[in-house]
Amino acid sequence: MIEFEGVSKSFWTGKQRKIILDQASFRVDLGQSLGILAPNGAGKTTIINMMAGLEKPDEGRVSRTSRISFPLGFMGGVVNKHTATENSRYVARLYGLDPDYVESFCRWLCGIEEYFDMPVGTYSQGMRARFSFALMLALEFDIYLIDEGMPATTDVEFNRKAGRILRERLQNATVVIVSHQAQTLEKFCQQAAVLRNGQLYIFDTLEEAKQLYDYQAKG
Numbered sequence: 001m002i003e004f005e006g007v008s009k010s011f012w013t014g015k016q017r018k019i020i021l022d023q024a025s026f027r028v029d030l031g032q033s034l035g036i037l038a039p040n041g042a043g044k045t046t047i048i049n050m051m052a053g054l055e056k057p058d059e060g061r062v063s064r065t066s067r068i069s070f071p072l073g074f075m076g077g078v079v080n081k082h083t084a085t086e087n088s089r090y091v092a093r094l095y096g097l098d099p100d101y102v103e104s105f106c107r108w109l110c111g112i113e114e115y116f117d118m119p120v121g122t123y124s125q126g127m128r129a130r131f132s133f134a135l136m137l138a139l140e141f142d143i144y145l146i147d148e149g150m151p152a153t154t155d156v157e158f159n160r161k162a163g164r165i166l167r168e169r170l171q172n173a174t175v176v177i178v179s180h181q182a183q184t185l186e187k188f189c190q191q192a193a194v195l196r197n198g199q200l201y202i203f204d205t206l207e208e209a210k211q212l213y214d215y216q217a218k219g
Protein backbone atom coordinates (compact mmCIF):
# COMPACT_ATOMS: atom_id res chain seq x y z
CA MET A 1 0.00 0.00 0.00
CA ILE A 2 1.13 3.56 -0.69
CA GLU A 3 -0.55 6.29 1.32
CA PHE A 4 -0.31 10.07 0.87
CA GLU A 5 -1.54 12.02 3.91
CA GLY A 6 -1.92 15.78 3.57
CA VAL A 7 0.91 15.90 1.04
CA SER A 8 1.94 19.25 -0.43
CA LYS A 9 4.63 19.70 -3.05
CA SER A 10 5.54 22.73 -5.11
CA PHE A 11 8.50 24.16 -6.99
CA TRP A 12 9.69 27.74 -7.15
CA THR A 13 10.34 28.58 -10.80
CA GLY A 14 12.03 31.94 -10.14
CA LYS A 15 8.79 33.72 -11.10
CA GLN A 16 6.03 31.76 -9.42
CA ARG A 17 5.27 28.76 -7.25
CA LYS A 18 4.32 25.73 -9.34
CA ILE A 19 1.93 23.64 -7.24
CA ILE A 20 1.99 19.89 -7.85
CA LEU A 21 -0.01 18.68 -4.81
CA ASP A 22 -1.85 20.76 -2.24
CA GLN A 23 -2.67 18.91 1.01
CA ALA A 24 -3.57 15.82 -0.99
CA SER A 25 -4.60 12.54 0.64
CA PHE A 26 -5.13 9.26 -1.23
CA ARG A 27 -4.17 5.60 -1.15
CA VAL A 28 -3.05 2.97 -3.61
CA ASP A 29 -4.10 -0.47 -2.34
CA LEU A 30 -2.63 -3.78 -3.47
CA GLY A 31 -4.68 -5.25 -6.32
CA GLN A 32 -6.08 -1.84 -7.32
CA SER A 33 -3.85 -0.73 -10.18
CA LEU A 34 -4.11 3.00 -10.69
CA GLY A 35 -3.72 5.10 -13.81
CA ILE A 36 -3.07 8.80 -13.30
CA LEU A 37 -4.09 11.16 -16.10
CA ALA A 38 -2.54 14.61 -16.18
CA PRO A 39 -1.40 17.00 -18.90
CA ASN A 40 2.29 17.50 -19.61
CA GLY A 41 4.12 19.37 -16.88
CA ALA A 42 1.37 18.86 -14.28
CA GLY A 43 3.59 16.77 -12.01
CA LYS A 44 3.27 13.12 -13.02
CA THR A 45 6.97 12.36 -12.68
CA THR A 46 7.13 14.20 -9.35
CA ILE A 47 4.27 12.11 -7.93
CA ILE A 48 5.82 8.84 -9.14
CA ASN A 49 9.16 9.91 -7.61
CA MET A 50 7.43 10.66 -4.29
CA MET A 51 5.80 7.21 -4.39
CA ALA A 52 9.24 5.67 -4.98
CA GLY A 53 10.76 7.68 -2.15
CA LEU A 54 13.12 9.51 -4.53
CA GLU A 55 11.55 12.88 -3.81
CA LYS A 56 10.29 14.19 -0.47
CA PRO A 57 7.03 16.08 0.08
CA ASP A 58 7.29 19.66 1.38
CA GLU A 59 4.57 18.82 3.90
CA GLY A 60 2.62 15.70 4.89
CA ARG A 61 3.56 12.04 4.83
CA VAL A 62 4.05 9.33 2.22
CA SER A 63 3.99 5.83 3.71
CA ARG A 64 4.79 2.59 1.96
CA THR A 65 4.00 -0.84 3.33
CA SER A 66 4.79 -2.99 0.29
CA ARG A 67 7.73 -3.66 -2.00
CA ILE A 68 7.59 -0.66 -4.32
CA SER A 69 9.68 -0.61 -7.51
CA PHE A 70 11.87 2.24 -8.62
CA PRO A 71 10.20 4.08 -11.53
CA LEU A 72 10.54 2.27 -14.83
CA GLY A 73 13.43 3.87 -16.68
CA PHE A 74 15.09 5.16 -13.50
CA MET A 75 18.86 4.81 -13.87
CA GLY A 76 19.80 6.35 -10.52
CA GLY A 77 21.09 3.09 -9.07
CA VAL A 78 23.11 2.24 -12.18
CA VAL A 79 26.79 3.18 -12.31
CA ASN A 80 27.84 4.35 -15.79
CA LYS A 81 31.46 3.26 -15.58
CA HIS A 82 30.42 -0.30 -14.70
CA THR A 83 29.12 -2.88 -17.15
CA ALA A 84 25.55 -4.23 -17.15
CA THR A 85 27.02 -7.47 -15.74
CA GLU A 86 28.53 -5.63 -12.76
CA ASN A 87 25.47 -3.41 -12.26
CA SER A 88 22.97 -6.26 -12.39
CA ARG A 89 25.00 -8.36 -9.91
CA TYR A 90 25.36 -5.38 -7.58
CA VAL A 91 21.62 -4.58 -7.66
CA ALA A 92 20.83 -8.28 -7.07
CA ARG A 93 22.94 -8.23 -3.90
CA LEU A 94 21.25 -5.02 -2.73
CA TYR A 95 17.86 -6.73 -3.00
CA GLY A 96 19.11 -10.03 -1.50
CA LEU A 97 18.62 -11.96 -4.78
CA ASP A 98 20.81 -14.46 -6.61
CA PRO A 99 23.31 -12.44 -8.73
CA ASP A 100 23.63 -15.29 -11.29
CA TYR A 101 19.86 -15.26 -11.86
CA VAL A 102 19.54 -11.46 -12.12
CA GLU A 103 22.53 -11.22 -14.48
CA SER A 104 21.36 -13.99 -16.79
CA PHE A 105 17.75 -12.74 -16.82
CA CYS A 106 18.87 -9.21 -17.79
CA ARG A 107 21.38 -10.51 -20.35
CA TRP A 108 18.64 -12.60 -22.01
CA LEU A 109 15.98 -9.87 -21.94
CA CYS A 110 18.17 -6.92 -23.01
CA GLY A 111 19.52 -8.62 -26.12
CA ILE A 112 22.35 -6.10 -26.35
CA GLU A 113 24.98 -8.78 -27.05
CA GLU A 114 28.59 -7.85 -26.20
CA TYR A 115 27.49 -4.42 -24.90
CA PHE A 116 26.27 -6.21 -21.76
CA ASP A 117 29.97 -6.44 -20.84
CA MET A 118 30.75 -2.83 -21.80
CA PRO A 119 30.37 0.18 -19.44
CA VAL A 120 26.74 1.42 -19.33
CA GLY A 121 28.07 4.91 -20.21
CA THR A 122 28.75 3.63 -23.75
CA TYR A 123 25.10 2.59 -24.36
CA SER A 124 22.62 4.31 -26.66
CA GLN A 125 19.48 5.72 -25.03
CA GLY A 126 17.50 2.70 -26.25
CA MET A 127 20.04 0.26 -24.76
CA ARG A 128 19.92 2.09 -21.44
CA ALA A 129 16.12 1.96 -21.46
CA ARG A 130 16.21 -1.77 -22.20
CA PHE A 131 18.70 -2.42 -19.41
CA SER A 132 16.76 -0.48 -16.76
CA PHE A 133 13.46 -2.12 -17.82
CA ALA A 134 15.11 -5.58 -17.63
CA LEU A 135 16.53 -4.78 -14.20
CA MET A 136 13.10 -3.79 -12.93
CA LEU A 137 11.56 -6.99 -14.27
CA ALA A 138 14.32 -9.12 -12.76
CA LEU A 139 13.34 -7.98 -9.28
CA GLU A 140 9.96 -8.83 -7.79
CA PHE A 141 7.84 -5.98 -6.48
CA ASP A 142 4.28 -5.70 -5.15
CA ILE A 143 3.73 -2.32 -6.82
CA TYR A 144 5.36 -1.27 -10.09
CA LEU A 145 5.73 2.44 -10.88
CA ILE A 146 5.60 3.34 -14.54
CA ASP A 147 6.16 6.83 -15.87
CA GLU A 148 5.06 6.92 -19.46
CA GLY A 149 7.26 9.94 -20.07
CA MET A 150 10.42 7.88 -19.53
CA PRO A 151 12.51 7.04 -22.60
CA ALA A 152 10.81 4.22 -24.45
CA THR A 153 12.46 1.51 -26.45
CA THR A 154 11.72 1.06 -30.13
CA ASP A 155 13.16 -2.45 -30.31
CA VAL A 156 10.23 -4.64 -31.41
CA GLU A 157 11.64 -7.95 -30.17
CA PHE A 158 12.49 -6.44 -26.75
CA ASN A 159 9.06 -4.78 -26.39
CA ARG A 160 7.35 -8.08 -27.19
CA LYS A 161 9.37 -10.03 -24.59
CA ALA A 162 9.29 -7.33 -21.90
CA GLY A 163 5.56 -6.63 -22.48
CA ARG A 164 4.75 -10.33 -22.01
CA ILE A 165 6.74 -10.55 -18.76
CA LEU A 166 5.22 -7.31 -17.45
CA ARG A 167 1.68 -8.57 -18.17
CA GLU A 168 2.47 -11.87 -16.37
CA ARG A 169 3.89 -9.95 -13.41
CA LEU A 170 0.89 -7.65 -13.25
CA GLN A 171 -1.46 -10.60 -12.79
CA ASN A 172 -0.16 -10.75 -9.22
CA ALA A 173 1.19 -7.22 -8.82
CA THR A 174 -0.24 -3.73 -8.78
CA VAL A 175 0.81 -0.95 -11.10
CA VAL A 176 0.72 2.82 -10.88
CA ILE A 177 1.08 4.34 -14.33
CA VAL A 178 1.09 8.03 -15.14
CA SER A 179 0.23 9.28 -18.60
CA HIS A 180 -1.20 12.24 -20.47
CA GLN A 181 -3.45 9.95 -22.50
CA ALA A 182 -6.23 7.61 -21.40
CA GLN A 183 -5.41 4.97 -24.04
CA THR A 184 -2.19 3.96 -22.24
CA LEU A 185 -4.05 3.36 -18.98
CA GLU A 186 -6.81 1.20 -20.45
CA LYS A 187 -4.71 -1.97 -20.62
CA PHE A 188 -3.56 -2.05 -17.02
CA CYS A 189 -5.71 -0.16 -14.55
CA GLN A 190 -8.71 -0.97 -12.35
CA GLN A 191 -9.14 2.66 -11.34
CA ALA A 192 -8.10 5.99 -12.75
CA ALA A 193 -7.25 9.36 -11.29
CA VAL A 194 -6.97 12.89 -12.58
CA LEU A 195 -4.45 15.38 -11.23
CA ARG A 196 -6.15 18.75 -11.07
CA ASN A 197 -5.48 21.92 -9.08
CA GLY A 198 -3.10 20.14 -6.71
CA GLN A 199 -5.54 17.30 -5.94
CA LEU A 200 -5.64 13.73 -7.15
CA TYR A 201 -9.25 12.70 -7.87
CA ILE A 202 -9.61 8.90 -7.94
CA PHE A 203 -12.48 7.23 -9.85
CA ASP A 204 -13.68 3.64 -10.05
CA THR A 205 -13.71 3.74 -13.83
CA LEU A 206 -11.48 5.23 -16.46
CA GLU A 207 -14.61 6.56 -18.17
CA GLU A 208 -15.41 8.86 -15.21
CA ALA A 209 -11.80 10.04 -15.01
CA LYS A 210 -11.79 10.77 -18.75
CA GLN A 211 -14.87 12.96 -18.37
CA LEU A 212 -13.14 15.18 -15.82
CA TYR A 213 -9.90 15.15 -17.80
CA ASP A 214 -11.62 16.08 -21.08
CA TYR A 215 -13.67 18.75 -19.32
CA GLN A 216 -10.47 20.18 -17.90
CA ALA A 217 -8.80 20.11 -21.33
CA LYS A 218 -11.74 22.09 -22.80
CA GLY A 219 -11.72 24.53 -19.90
Ligand SMILES: Nc1ncnc2c1ncn2[C@@H]1O[C@H](COP(=O)(O)OP(=O)(O)OP(=O)(O)O)[C@@H](O)[C@H]1O
Pocket residue numbers: 011012013018020038039040041042043044045046047149180
Ligand atom coordinates in the same frame (compact mmCIF):
# COMPACT_ATOMS: atom_id res chain seq x y z
N1 LIG B 1 13.46 20.72 -9.27
C1 LIG B 1 12.56 21.48 -9.90
N2 LIG B 1 12.63 22.84 -9.81
C2 LIG B 1 11.71 23.64 -10.42
N3 LIG B 1 10.69 23.16 -11.14
C3 LIG B 1 10.56 21.83 -11.26
C4 LIG B 1 11.50 20.92 -10.65
N4 LIG B 1 11.11 19.64 -10.95
C5 LIG B 1 10.00 19.76 -11.70
N5 LIG B 1 9.67 21.06 -11.89
C6 LIG B 1 8.50 21.59 -12.61
O1 LIG B 1 7.34 21.02 -12.02
C7 LIG B 1 6.40 20.68 -13.03
C8 LIG B 1 6.07 19.21 -12.93
O2 LIG B 1 7.17 18.45 -13.37
P1 LIG B 1 7.01 16.89 -13.72
O3 LIG B 1 8.24 16.44 -14.42
O4 LIG B 1 6.61 16.16 -12.49
O5 LIG B 1 5.75 16.93 -14.71
P2 LIG B 1 5.19 15.82 -15.71
O6 LIG B 1 3.72 15.89 -15.60
O7 LIG B 1 5.83 14.50 -15.45
O8 LIG B 1 5.68 16.41 -17.07
P3 LIG B 1 5.89 15.69 -18.52
O9 LIG B 1 4.56 15.08 -18.89
O10 LIG B 1 6.27 16.82 -19.41
O11 LIG B 1 6.98 14.66 -18.33
C9 LIG B 1 7.01 21.09 -14.34
O12 LIG B 1 6.51 22.40 -14.67
C10 LIG B 1 8.49 21.14 -14.07
O13 LIG B 1 9.11 22.09 -14.88
